[in-house]
Amino acid sequence: MLETTLATPDIQLPPTQAQLPFDDGIPMESARHKAQMDLLINGLIPWLEQREDGYVGGNMFVYYSLAQVRNKDFKGPDFFAVLGVPKGERRSWVVWEEEKAPDVVIELLSDSTAAVDKNEKKLIYQNQMRVPEYFWYDPFNPDNFAGFAIQQSEYQPIAANTQNQLVSKSLGLALQLWQGNYQGIDATWLRWANLRGEVLPTPEEKQNQRAEQERQRAEQERQRAEQERQRADQAESQLLQTARNLLKTGMTVEQVTKLTGLSASAIEK
Incomplete structure (x- = not known):
């Protein structure tokens, strides 16, 4: 009796976050941009601690397609948040592993990135990643602040509410401007807040409050x-x-x- 051996199909699995680059080594545009990113992330940390799910990250790669990997188009958003996913550390955000794209993305504008953030990246978030809500903000020009939500497959502007906030329906929170000192810098900052207009404190601020x-x-x-x-x-x-x-x-x-x-x-x- 002859023995037959079935050939193993040559199936190439997509790379995992452990196999993908996660840092381009390029620093953010300025200390204020870095502080603004930290403030957005740290403002959500105590809020997320009250939930059993969720992840927040910034200035890390978000992989949404294998074509992106082949083209080495790795640059990720300055800030993103995702609900409905397990908590835990990530080297990068890999959509095919997590089975979900970010719920909210924020880009921090600068002279060198504003055109890309307002056009090319906006279309990627809208058409390829299908991010429900996209915001941009210029830390050096508080008037350059806008938000968009997908409606009928296209981003539509989010109108400010009576508190002069842009509301994220995905998170049930709002983004608003706040004048103050953060990390030794006096500026107008973009901050997460509840719908009553109360900013969400960072862990350091909560400790100082206690x-x-x-x-x-x-x-x-x-x-x-x-x-x-x-x-x-x-x-x-x-x-x-x-x-x-x-x-x-x-x-x-x-x-x-x-x-x-x-x-x-x-x-x-």
Whole structure:
């Protein structure tokens, strides 16, 4: 009887994130661009900690097609967020592994990238990656801020609400401008916020808030203790005055101690 051996089909599996490049070694355009990316990411971290799912990343490669891999078109968005996926570290975001593209993408504009971000990348996010919501912001020009949501296969502008926010329906949050200091830079920053207009604090801000609350509680306790001490001093003073008045009526020290509860030494003083 002849033995037959089935040929193993030559199937080439798509590369995984462990096999794909994840860093082009090119720094962001400026320290402010890097700080802005950090602020967007760090603002979502405490919010995501309350969920069982979700991932947020920035300035890392997002792979959406094998053609992109062959063309070595690796550059990824400055910020992206994805819900409905397991938590955990990623070297890069590989759509065919995760079975999902990002829900939200934000590009930080600069003179050298604005044209690509507003045209070529916008079309990639719209037509190839099908990212539901796309925003751009120029950290050095706060007026250059816009958002788009896919409607009938095309991006349509997101109108600002009454809080002057651009709402992300994917996350149930909003993006708004915030004037302040972050990482030592005074600027107008793009921040995540709830729909009441309250910005989402970063882990550092939450820690500072807890420290401030503890300081306020300690100060309140100190003030309460001081008030109690003052009340006790006032009550003792009034009692001593009563004792002096009783002594003036001719009562003995022993009689006054019984009436007031003060010690003889205190009365004699």
